[in-house]
Amino acid sequence: MLLAHGVGGRQDLPIPFSAALTGAILALLVSFVVLGALWTEPRLGGALGRTRPLSALIQGAVSAPAWLWIWRLLGLVIAAYLCVGLLFGPDRAENPTAGAFYVLFWVGLVPLSLLFGPVWRNLNPLRTLHLLACMALRRDPEQGLRRLPAGLGYWPAAAGIFAFVWLELVAPDRATLRVIGIWLAAYAVIMLAGAVVFGSRWFDRGDAFESYSILVGGLAPVVRRRDGLLAWRNSLDGMAGLERAPGLTVLVVVLLGSTMYDSFSNAPIWVRFIQESSVPAPVMGTAGLVAVIGLVLAAYLGTTSLAGRWGGTEPGTTAGELAHSIVPIAVGYVIAHYYTLLLLEGQHTLALLSDPLDTGANWLGTADWTISTAGNTPAGIAMLQVTVIVIGHVLGTVLAHDRALALFPRRTAVIGQIPLLVLMVVYTVVGLLLLFAA
Amino acid sequence: MTSPLARYRPLLAALMLGMGLLTATSACGSSSAATPVTTAVKEIAVTIAGHEVTPPPGRVEVTEGQKVRITVTSDVADVAHVHGYDKAANLRPNTPATIEFVADQSGLFEVETHESNLQLCQLMVR
Numbered sequence: 001m002l003l004a005h006g007v008g009g010r011q012d013l014p015i016p017f018s019a020a021l022t023g024a025i026l027a028l029l030v031s032f033v034v035l036g037a038l039w040t041e042p043r044l045g046g047a048l049g050r051t052r053p054l055s056a057l058i059q060g061a062v063s064a065p066a067w068l069w070i071w072r073l074l075g076l077v078i079a080a081y082l083c084v085g086l087l088f089g090p091d092r093a094e095n096p097t098a099g100a101f102y103v104l105f106w107v108g109l110v111p112l113s114l115l116f117g118p119v120w121r122n123l124n125p126l127r128t129l130h131l132l133a134c135m136a137l138r139r140d141p142e143q144g145l146r147r148l149p150a151g152l153g154y155w156p157a158a159a160g161i162f163a164f165v166w167l168e169l170v171a172p173d174r175a176t177l178r179v180i181g182i183w184l185a186a187y188a189v190i191m192l193a194g195a196v197v198f199g200s201r202w203f204d205r206g207d208a209f210e211s212y213s214i215l216v217g218g219l220a221p222v223v224r225r226r227d228g229l230l231a232w233r234n235s236l237d238g239m240a241g242l243e244r245a246p247g248l249t250v251l252v253v254v255l256l257g258s259t260m261y262d263s264f265s266n267a268p269i270w271v272r273f274i275q276e277s278s279v280p281a282p283v284m285g286t287a288g289l290v291a292v293i294g295l296v297l298a299a300y301l302g303t304t305s306l307a308g309r310w311g312g313t314e315p316g317t318t319a320g321e322l323a324h325s326i327v328p329i330a331v332g333y334v335i336a337h338y339y340t341l342l343l344l345e346g347q348h349t350l351a352l353l354s355d356p357l358d359t360g361a362n363w364l365g366t367a368d369w370t371i372s373t374a375g376n377t378p379a380g381i382a383m384l385q386v387t388v389i390v391i392g393h394v395l396g397t398v399l400a401h402d403r404a405l406a407l408f409p410r411r412t413a414v415i416g417q418i419p420l421l422v423l424m425v426v427y428t429v430v431g432l433l434l435l436f437a438a
Numbered sequence: 439m440t441s442p443l444a445r446y447r448p449l450l451a452a453l454m455l456g457m458g459l460l461t462a463t464s465a466c467g468s469s470s471a472a473t474p475v476t477t478a479v480k481e482i483a484v485t486i487a488g489h490e491v492t493p494p495p496g497r498v499e500v501t502e503g504q505k506v507r508i509t510v511t512s513d514v515a516d517v518a519h520v521h522g523y524d525k526a527a528n529l530r531p532n533t534p535a536t537i538e539f540v541a542d543q544s545g546l547f548e549v550e551t552h553e554s555n556l557q558l559c560q561l562m563v564r
Contacts, residue, residue: 010522010545093524266546268496271557275491281555340545378544378564 011266012340012381012435020386020432027390027428031397031421036414042406044240044399051223051231062230068122072131075123085356086184091177094358098175099349101184102168107338108346109209110331113216117223120213126188127203127210130195144199153205153246156194158254160187160208162293165258169265170285205245215252215327218242219395239399242324249323253300256330256427257293259337263434264292296427300326303423311408311416321407322420325400329424332392333431336385340376347371385435393428397421479505480541484558486512486551495557500541502563508537508549516554520561522547 053059061067082100089095112119121127134141163183173179194202203210218239224230242248264270265288274284301319308318347369354367362368400420408416480500485492500506510518512529519526520537522545527535529551537549541563549558 010543010547012546266560268560272494272496275489275495275556 010340010344012378012385020435022386027393027397027425030390030394031424035397035401039398039401040405042402044234044236044402050237051225051233053225053229053231054222059229062224063228071119071122072128075125076128078123079125081353081356085353086177086181089177089356090358092358094352094355095177096349096352096356097177097180099345099352101180102175103341103345104349106164106168107334107342109213110216110334110338111342113213114219114331115221116217117220118210118214118217120207120210121203124203124207124210126191126195126207127200130192130200130203134200141200144195144202145197148198148201151246153248154211154251155247156202156206157208157211158247158251160206161212161251161254162258163187164208165254165261166286166289169258169262170282170289172282205247211251212255215242215255216331218324218327219331236395236398236402239324239327239395240402242327244320244323246320249300249319250297252323252326252330253297254293256326256333257296258289259330259333260296260431260434261289261292263337264288267434299423299426303419306419307404307416310412310419311404312412313407313416318407322400322403325396325403325420325424326427328392328395328399329427329431330392332388332390332395335388335392336431336435339384339388340381343374343376344371386432389428389431389435393424397424400424479507482506482508482549482559484508484510484549486510486514486516486554486556486558488513489554489556491556491558495559497546497560497562500561500563502541502544504541506537506539506541506561508558509534510537510551510558511535512551514554517552518549518558519552520547520549526552 082097085095085097085100089097109120131141167174167179167183171179171183191203191207194206198206204214205211218241219235220238221232221235222230223233223238265285270288274281274288277284304318304322305315307322308315311318348371350364350366351369351371354364355361356363397420401417404417404420405413480498482498508518508520510527510529511532511534512518514529514531516529517526518529518535518537520539522543523539523541525537525539527537529535541561544563547561547563549561550556551558
């Protein structure tokens, strides 16, 4: 992502081609050989299949009623603090709002969810506001005016994520307070209206950021079980246990496709194409974003339906059943793409956050921070990028393989997976080529 | 109860092998740790006429530590800006303006105009 004034000025150097190619070929080998030979039974159960509770001390802390309120209030306080810069700060590069929104919040949500699970559910200030309003009115927050239609599924979240990535990657003047403010205000109004109509369950799959946090949090090593205990679990079990609902496929594909567009839109060939075209840049950008997401979706739907046919399962079910396997690929790609942005721009934003009104204040004591690369060299960064992409790909292949063993009859399980493996490899090679070339 | 790790031992072994191979191969490709001393100034000249950038935007290789001099001639008033380094120059119609700095930070940086929102080039500093 490259925003006007300030945010994301530096971008990573393209990865050396040899490393990218080796990574892709390795991913291919690992997927085909290891899984085909050694993993012959579905092993990944539901989210709570094999878990090991954490120590009693931690259980005591997390089951205390204050625990949830600490995070809810923290979410509110942080949101209120960010509103200071958004509403009253000057619209200059020294304003921390754009960095806080696009880098600390959006990119930072990924490592937080990856480590601790769907954290945004507790931090979400809109959910807390709704809860507080319901408490003041002595209403049950889960009770809305209407029942949440089951067919809605993840569709509102998919639309919300698309609206966000469009803002982040295409919208004109997207780093200005006016544009960010309008977007956030519209988002808050829609989310709160949804909560009033459908009750607080609306946030579960209606809120784009909660859904994002749920998807990524599926890979977290910890889970809160239904009995309230916090337990260690296998990340793959967590991901395989992701609840299926309408719109999940599109939500996951929008995440992967938009990150790919972000890389692609930086390639000189696309820059030239946009600048030499007579069509306004935001129109071209929107078309490009939709086209890349559309291509990722078409490849996914095409291969999963082929897999379903070859594997001999009910038509039309494979896409939704396998959507969770795209999540680690998307997460790997997001980490590869935004790691240095979070590292460098994150520090810069934390320094700016001490002085949201640009008056020379140092409220948080971070104003004098100088940005440190924390020992990251260009070669090390490239290595990390290839590594996380390969890990994401391998995890995705394992998840797809395991689900295919459960979906397809044994006779056709292997042949049914061939289109899926080809899809994974294509996604990886495209991802690496984008990091390499764009 | 079998340890969850034991179940995935084949996968872990394969992953480790993969990572090992990857380290080995990428180590060969990136032996540019020694910084060569470059004294020549990197000259970049860009002309903007009728919303068209000449030469068309592309990538310019710069060695880390090298001095860069970007000369921009625009037919309209504007501001040219180097992202990341945050160097800017005011452009007056048909008057060349220069931005000069030492590229002391590695990465990919865009050079662009603020009013017309045109990308002039990308500096690849390594």
